[in-house]
Amino acid sequence: MKTVVRFALAATLLSAPAVAAAQSPLSLEEALRTTLTDNPAMKAAAHEERAAQQERRAAIGLRLPRIGLTGAYAYLGKDIGFDFxxxxxxxxxxxxxxxxxxxxxxxxxxxxxxxxxxxxxxxxFLKVQDRSLGFVGGEVTLPIWMGGKINAANRAARINERSAAEAGLQTRNALVSELVERYFGLALARQVVAVRQQVVDGVRKHLEDAEALERSGMIARSERLYVEFKMAEAERELADAKLQESTIASALNNTLGSAGDRSLTTAMFLVGDLEPLTHYQQLAARRNPLLEQVSLKRRLAEEGVRAQRAEFFPQVVALGGASFYNYQVAGLVPRWAVGVGVSFKLFDGLNREYKYSAARQTARRVGELESKAGHDIAVLVEQLYNQLQSYRNRMRSIESSLAFAEELLRIRNAAFLEGMGSSSDLIDAELNLAAVRAERLQAAYNFDTLLARLLEAAGASDEFAAYAQRPDARKIEFE
Known part of the structure; x- marks a missing residue:
């Protein structure tokens, strides 16, 4: 069986250059750069940030004077004057x-x-103003005091700009987790295909041996039929694994924002030691974009309260106007004017009171949600951290099982060739080895995806690539 396995691996290695020639190599770091540049979600987040920046600039304009140009022509019913x-x-x-x-x-x-x-x-009849007249002029309005509404609007615009930036960071972190899931998902799928292919090659060799042993009368026909059944099952699982590989490859291209057949150069890994749980919880409390967005929403709700409170104060504006060109306008009419205007609502059907109360309730609601979000993120970080530790511990047990499965297959293969063991025992040993190898790869994949999600929750997704370069990081590949 060792010879068969070596032959299968040799055939895989000999065919690898031809496959690699058709594939472009892609490391995880290159995939991250491509995703954060070409993915439509990142482009959409950038547009949202720029829109928020423009809204902030628009809010600054509320403090500036408003200058307008007006022109009018009128034909009155009669001349204006005094009739004596x-x-x-x-x-x-x-x-x-x-x-x-x-x-x-x-x-x-x-x-x-x-x-x-x-x-x-x-x-x-003394005519003062001809019935036909027109003019071109301009007016200037400058807010002096709006009850704090302009200040609230500017603060709200700055908060919205920060919120858009945090939303972009959240999108970025989520894309890192998605990329890790699909990049290593494709690596896992390809290695599972290699495991399934090895099973098919091994069972095919067992079938040839079983047919030879049946012809020599050393095993019964049922033994050979059992191997044929397992051969069909192994081929089906191989076909399913290839379909899964194709699906994940398409998903990876979607995350990258570009199509292509790629050779993945970064292997799945397992980190020896992680920082303590408190390290990630403290990171999450400071850097989690979702928590920051909730905090900004609370501040935005508080600005909404201030904006509604401004409705209870008078509004004062400075204003002025001048006429630049006149057509048959009487000289008695002044050509310019300046002044100050004041407006104050005495009663508006309790509209202000109810809106102010609603704004305060909204601020309180968001405050409660902020507190809940903080607890939820802390629990999520702890859950992901414990699952990571669980998979790291499980890997030790899996690797012990792998050594046992390899030795069991060797023993049962030797017994089968000597006519001392059954084909079912040999096939079961072959499939058990494949299952342990697949479980080992799956555990490494789960560890890496959980690590990406943990760093996402901690607001430190950019550090994922550094974990793969740690001295205690161990590559997990098909063996």
Whole structure:
């Protein structure tokens, strides 16, 4: 059996250069750089951060004056002015009395009458503003005191900017965990394929031996049929493993944000010693993006309370305006004006009171959620840490089982070739060895993915690659 195994491994090694030639090598560090550059989720997070930055800049503009340019043309129903036509009759009577009083010489009356007739016959309407007019002007408004609303809006915008940055960091950490899961998932799948292929090759050799032993009468037909049954089962499991490999390869390409067939150069690993649990819990309390986002949401809710409280105060603005161009606008109208405006709501149907109360309740709710989130993250860190320790301890037991399974297969293979053992015992030993090898690889995969999730919860996903380079990090590969 040792010869068969060596032949199978040799065949795998001989075919490896041809496969590698078609695959581009990809280390975990290169995969991380590619993911954090090309993954659409990272690009979306970057857009969200830039949007929050622009919102913060927009909030700064609330402090600045507002300058506007306006123009208008109007055609009124009539001219604007003073109508003195009702005074014509009294004025005419008074003139007649003066002329008939004898105070004016009769010879002068015709001349005076000639002068007064055009005046008395004219329209006594004094036009102040023509009915057709237009103007172009501008106005400036500068907030002086808005009850603290502008300050609250600026603080809220800065909080939202930080929240967007923390959300981007959370996306980054989640992608690191996803990449580790899929990168090592593909490595595991390929090594499981190698294990299944070795089982198929070994059972095929057992089948050939069983057929030879059956022809010589050393074993019964049922023994050979049992090996054929196990051969079909091994081929099915190999086919399933290849399908799983293809699926995980597609998932890895999706995480990387690019397609391609890649040769993975970073092996799964096991770390000898981890920092104490308190180290990761303290990291999580300081650096976990989710906790930071919840804290920022609490602060944002507090700014919402301040913004609603500002509605109870008066609002004061400075304002001014000027006309740059006038069309038939009366000279009596001033060309510029400046002033201060004050507005204050006396009663609005208790709208302000209820909104202020709702904002306070929201702040209290977020405060409770912040406390709960802190406890949840601490529990999650402890759970992941303990699972890591469990898999590290389990690896010692698995490696002891591996040595026993290899020796058992050697013994049963020798007994079978000498006609002293059954094919079922040999096949069971072969499958047991494959199961132990697969369990060893699976334990290493679980350790690495749990480590990535632990670092994600601690807000230290960027440190994952450094764990693989530690002096006590041991590679776990197919043997």
């Amino acid at each position: 036509n009702d005074l014509k009759a009294p004025a005419g009577q008074m003139v007649g009395q003066i002329l008939g009083s004898g105070l004016i010489p009769p010879t002068q009356i015709p001349a005076i009458q000639g002068l007064l007739d055009p005046i008395m016959g004219a329209d006594w």
